[in-house]
Amino acid sequence: MGSLIDILGSFAIGGMVVLMIIAFNLKMQEDSRETFSNQNVQGNTASSAEVFDYYFYKIGYKAPGEKIIYADSNSIKFAADINNDGTPDTTRFFLGPKSEMSNTENPDDMKLYRQDNSAAPVLADIVTQFNLTYYDSLNAEINYSVLGSSSERSKIRGIKINLKIESQDKSGDYFPVVEWQKLIRPKNLI
Amino acid sequence: MSATQTLLTIGGILLLTFLMLSYYRSSGTQTEISINNEAIITGTGIAQSLFDEIQGKAFDENTTTSSVSDPNDLSTSPGKDPGESLRSSFDDVDDYSTYATNDTLNKLGVFHSDIDVHYVSASDPDVNSYTRTFAKRVDITVTNNYLTDTLKLSQVISY
Numbered sequence: 529m530g531s532l533i534d535i536l537g538s539f540a541i542g543g544m545v546v547l548m549i550i551a552f553n554l555k556m557q558e559d560s561r562e563t564f565s566n567q568n569v570q571g572n573t574a575s576s577a578e579v580f581d582y583y584f585y586k587i588g589y590k591a592p593g594e595k596i597i598y599a600d601s602n603s604i605k606f607a608a609d610i611n612n613d614g615t616p617d618t619t620r621f622f623l624g625p626k627s628e629m630s631n632t633e634n635p636d637d638m639k640l641y642r643q644d645n646s647a648a649p650v651l652a653d654i655v656t657q658f659n660l661t662y663y664d665s666l667n668a669e670i671n672y673s674v675l676g677s678s679s680e681r682s683k684i685r686g687i688k689i690n691l692k693i694e695s696q697d698k699s700g701d702y703f704p705v706v707e708w709q710k711l712i713r714p715k716n717l718i
Numbered sequence: 719m720s721a722t723q724t725l726l727t728i729g730g731i732l733l734l735t736f737l738m739l740s741y742y743r744s745s746g747t748q749t750e751i752s753i754n755n756e757a758i759i760t761g762t763g764i765a766q767s768l769f770d771e772i773q774g775k776a777f778d779e780n781t782t783t784s785s786v787s788d789p790n791d792l793s794t795s796p797g798k799d800p801g802e803s804l805r806s807s808f809d810d811v812d813d814y815s816t817y818a819t820n821d822t823l824n825k826l827g828v829f830h831s832d833i834d835v836h837y838v839s840a841s842d843p844d845v846n847s848y849t850r851t852f853a854k855r856v857d858i859t860v861t862n863n864y865l866t867d868t869l870k871l872s873q874v875i876s877y
Binding site: 541545548549552555556559563566567570573574577666667668685686688705706707708709710711712713718 | 727730731734738741742745748752755756759760763764766767770771773774805806821823824825826
């Protein structure tokens with residue numbers, strides 16, 4: 529009888545230990561995936577911030593004509609001599625459709641494209657939100673509805689970029705996310 | 719089961735428990751570091767936006783419409799001028815002195831920014847100058863619940 533209790537007790541304790549080890553192992557795997565996703569998303573955000581700084585601060589540089597050619601809530605086209613070769617370039621940032629990213633787990637991710645002059649658009653980042661807000665010299669927000677007019681676009685002095693980058697795959701029950709925003713005031717628009 | 723075996727079993731379980739506790743603790747720290755990094759990236763972007771805005775203004779109230787060649791012709795102390803209570807009415811760098819603003823983001827919440835402006839010596843911009851000079855240092859401190867420490871950024875603006 530005594531040895532039977534010993535055996536049953538051993539099974540119970542052994543089973544608990546095995547369950548603890550399995551749970552521990554799963555937790556480690558999940559944490560590792562989450563850390564990787566977070567680092568990835570943060571790295572992408574930092575890279576995108578550098579790209580925006582590089583292009584947006586140059587808006588209007590050595591561009592004698594219209595400086596902002598097109599502007600709306602999630603796309604912009606502007607003129608600037610990006611490579612400083614004496615010829616104004618045009619750069620366009622715009623979002624692709626969500627259907628382009630239908631193969632990922634995240635239902636909201638989209639491709640953010642950059643198009644230089646008439647070259648084929650290149651992928652700038654994968655984002656879940658890319659929102660642009662425009663401000664005039666008095667720091668007042670300019671309504672999107674008037675931005676079709678060239679004279680209204682010429683009043684733009686500041687552009688606020690709201691960026692949200694989420695992981696393409698879930699980590700646990702959520703998508704690791706980083707939000708970033710910056711109000712850029714290109715010197716050549718002032 | 720002998721007493722030795724029982725002790726060995728208890729010792730093993732204790733070791734495993736310590737290992738797990740230690741892992742969970744380091745996992746929590748890792749999460750905190752990750753969120754802190756994110757808050758630093760966001761907070762820096764917010765502070766840089768403010769620097770951009772401030773840099774676009776005149777150096778001093780007395781240089782908004784005319785030029786100044788002697789530092790003694792600049793404003794005596796940095797701060798808002800009469801009739802400049804709103805941010806939209808700020809027209810020079812030191813109007814932002816003691817100004818505070820909040821930016822709210824969905825995930826990380828409120829980022830509170832405090833701005834301070836001081837005259838500094840152009841040759842030693844870290845030290846505040848008690849006399850008027852052609853250099854002003856703008857200090858922006860950003861705080862947020864997820865920032866483990868206050869984020870402080872400074873920029874010197876010269877005339």
